[in-house]
Amino acid sequence: MQRATMDLWVGLFVLAGIGALLILALKVGNxxxxxxxxxxxxxxxxxxxxxxxIRAPVKSAGVVVGRVMDIQFSTKTFDAAVTMxxxxxxxxxxxxxxxILTSGLLGEQYVGLAAGGDDGVLKxxxxxxxxxxxxxxxxxxxxxxxxxxxEDDGDDSSKF
Amino acid sequence: xxxxxxxxxxxxxxxxxxxxxxLGYATRFFSLILLKSGTSISRFSLIIRxxxxxxxxxxxxxxxxxxxxxxxxxxxxYETLQKYGAETAVGTLVALSLVRExxxxxxxxxxxxxxxxxxxxxxxxxxATEQLDAMGMMAVDPIARxxxxxxxxxxxxxxxxxxxxxxxxxxxxxxxxxxxxxxDEGSFWSQMQSVVDFRFDIVNxxxxxxxxxxxxxxxxxxxxxxxxxxxxxxxxxxxxxxxxSALVILGLDFVLTSFMFRGVG
Numbered sequence: 001m002q003r004a005t006m007d008l009w010v011g012l013f014v015l016a017g018i019g020a021l022l023i024l025a026l027k028v029g030n031x032x033x034x035x036x037x038x039x040x041x042x043x044x045x046x047x048x049x050x051x052x053x054i055r056a057p058v059k060s061a062g063v064v065v066g067r068v069m070d071i072q073f074s075t076k077t078f079d080a081a082v083t084m085x086x087x088x089x090x091x092x093x094x095x096x097x098x099x100i101l102t103s104g105l106l107g108e109q110y111v112g113l114a115a116g117g118d119d120g121v122l123k124x125x126x127x128x129x130x131x132x133x134x135x136x137x138x139x140x141x142x143x144x145x146x147x148x149x150x151e152d153d154g155d156d157s158s159k160f
Numbered sequence: 161x162x163x164x165x166x167x168x169x170x171x172x173x174x175x176x177x178x179x180x181x182x183l184g185y186a187t188r189f190f191s192l193i194l195l196k197s198g199t200s201i202s203r204f205s206l207i208i209r210x211x212x213x214x215x216x217x218x219x220x221x222x223x224x225x226x227x228x229x230x231x232x233x234x235x236x237x238y239e240t241l242q243k244y245g246a247e248t249a250v251g252t253l254v255a256l257s258l259v260r261e262x263x264x265x266x267x268x269x270x271x272x273x274x275x276x277x278x279x280x281x282x283x284x285x286x287x288a289t290e291q292l293d294a295m296g297m298m299a300v301d302p303i304a305r306x307x308x309x310x311x312x313x314x315x316x317x318x319x320x321x322x323x324x325x326x327x328x329x330x331x332x333x334x335x336x337x338x339x340x341x342x343x344d345e346g347s348f349w350s351q352m353q354s355v356v357d358f359r360f361d362i363v364n365x366x367x368x369x370x371x372x373x374x375x376x377x378x379x380x381x382x383x384x385x386x387x388x389x390x391x392x393x394x395x396x397x398x399x400x401x402x403x404x405s406a407l408v409i410l411g412l413d414f415v416l417t418s419f420m421f422r423g424v425g
Contacts, residue, residue: 001212003205006208006209006212007208009212009216010208010211010212010215010216012216013211013212013215013216013219013317013320014211014215014320016219016320016324017215017317017319017320017321017323017324018320019327020320020323020324020326020327020328021319021320021323021366023327023330024259024323024326024327024330024362025358025362027349027353028255028259028326028327028330028352028353028356028362029259029353029356029357029358029361029362055357055360057354064354
């Protein structure tokens with residue numbers, strides 16, 4: 001085979017490989033939409049994080065604005081400290097409300113941010129003061145049964 | 161009776177010593193390749209020639225099988241996911257399984273059987289026809305001239321081929337799920353993009369393919385160089401290359417996966 005033809009094919013091969021890598025990075029992965037460098041961190045303490053995992057999305061109004069970077073158990077306050085990386089493009093007021101939500105009935109858990117009305121914005125390393133824990137199914141069922149039982153008690157006492 | 165036992169124990173010992181010796185020989189051979197690859201890197205045209213044979217000629221089987229694997233994944237994933245009303249997650253399913261596991265592993269298996277066996281057969285036949293000895297006589301180091309370029313060509317082309325396999329597979333999944341079945345195109349791509357992470361999924365997949373590339377080509381060149389210089393020896397070495405590579409790929413894949421994706425959901 002001619003040297004020039006071989007060079008051409010190898011060049012095409014390498015370019016196709018690099019093209020495939022670029023497609024994977026930009027079209028399939030999240031490199032095109034979100035980068036870690038241009039982001040700031042926020043910390044939120046939750047009483048119960050449920051099934052929240054590292055790398056879970058942080059959403060506001062349904063839009064992904066960042067990702068959960070770290071989850072630690074704090075022995076001082078006995079709750080979970082969740083560190084989030086938020087995209088620099090999105091700034092949130094100081095009284096932003098963070099809650100752990102579930103997408104769909106069986107979907108993944110994510111952190112939902114609901115903006116407040118404060119004029120000051122949260123800076124890197126700031127703590128989100130208002131948080132809402134994840135709903136735990138057992139607690140909900142327990143609560144339901146407890147309510148039901150007290151309802152029945154009430155009925156009983158009214159009868160007698 | 162005791163004599164038989166002694167012979168049996170001797171057989172076990174012989175095998176253990178033999179395999180340890182072979183492992184040591186392979187390691188020494190591998191370090192020799194690394195030591196002598198300076199010349200082949202400075203004469204890059206040697207590597208380009210081998211890139212043509214290991215990379216370009218393997219590309220077609222990789223692209224075609226990637227397309228079909230992706231199409232099957234799309235079809236099967238859709239069949240199962242639509243039972244739960246989650247058919248838009250088929251993009252996530254196809255992309256994650258290809259980028260994390262199937263892309264690196266299936267591309268590596270194909271690469272071992274298409275390019276690895278060819279490398280072994282070529283070097284083995286060179287040895288059988290005494291071409292390697294002739295090179296040695298002419299003061300041309302066969303490891304630097306024959307073995308190292310093939311090794312580096314394999315190491316370079318493996319990640320590129322696996323990336324092509326994954327990209328083609330995702331395109332196949334797109335064809336089946338979006339074009340044929342009619343899953344919503346927007347949610348197909350956006351769900352995929354929200355789940356597939358560049359650092360955790362794609363970079364880890366590339367690291368896997370680099371490890372596989374080194375393992376496959378090291379096995380292939382070693383088996384070729386170590387082959388008995390007969391027709392039977394070369395065929396045995398080619399078979400051993402494919403079998404050992406396949407086992408090593410699957411074993412290494414388990415080890416790498418357990419390190420990379422543990423605790424990451």
